[in-house]
Amino acid sequence: MTNEIRKKLIESTTRLLARREHSVTELVQKLASKGFELDSIYSVVEEFKQADIQSDRRFAESRVRHAANKGIGPNRVKTELSQHKIDETLVFEAFKEAEIDWFELAKTVHAKKYKGDISDSFKEQQKQRQFLQYRGFTFEQIQYAIENA
DSSP, X not given: OOHHHHHHHHHHHHHHHHHSOOOHHHXXXXXXXXXXXXXXXXXXXXXXXXXXXXXXXXXXXXXXXHHXXXXXXXXXXXXXXXXXXXXXHHHHHHHHHXXXXXXXXXXXXXHHHHTTOOOSOHHHHHHXXXXXXXXXXXXXXXXXXXXXX
């Protein structure tokens, strides 16, 4: 890798990380799409990790908070983080750090969508359950949200 390529790679990585946190997987994909070689990418990304400029831990914490603010449940967040190849220990720590009451969040999301409408219709209840399931809430959280609407 020449100094010029290295400089461009460092600049691209810095620009990406200045906007928001990125996982290693995401950084590698974005830099590869810009035409950089994988060996060079891994070398520079490792330097950024060592300097604590890039952190999968911070990325996971950021994603958990962002998802909760958007009304997205824990199952969907965990799936997204696994697609970014975030270590399960980091995911567990991010959820613990966030201290989010997922049951209350499911109830809030349900109330916002359905305005407290508790339907007697089985079909409508299923529709509400499917909505919350799509949003990534667990069965227990969905039950809580519907029973406490």
